[in-house]
Amino acid sequence: METKLTLSIESGLVQTAKDYAKKKGYTLSNLVENYFLTLIKIEETEQTNSNAPIANALFGSLNAPDKPDYKEELTDFLIRKYL
Numbered sequence: 001m002e003t004k005l006t007l008s009i010e011s012g013l014v015q016t017a018k019d020y021a022k023k024k025g026y027t028l029s030n031l032v033e034n035y036f037l038t039l040i041k042i043e044e045t046e047q048t049n050s051n052a053p054i055a056n057a058l059f060g061s062l063n064a065p066d067k068p069d070y071k072e073e074l075t076d077f078l079i080r081k082y083l
Helices: 011-024 028-047 053-058 070-082
Strands: none
Touching: 011 028
């Protein structure tokens, strides 16, 4: 169940965030929700992997596209494999 949340944020930042969300194909609500989910996951991962400093150092280092096109990736892979 979704719940409405009211936040107080500097007005210039709100507009910048809305523009960013629109450019990426998300709503501002999606961005805020995903941000909190990411923070929680990072904290859980750090607690779980407290004995794995190398893994912690590498966490988040992959730069993957925001919305990968899996069909295009598969096509490119198959072309490279069989040509």
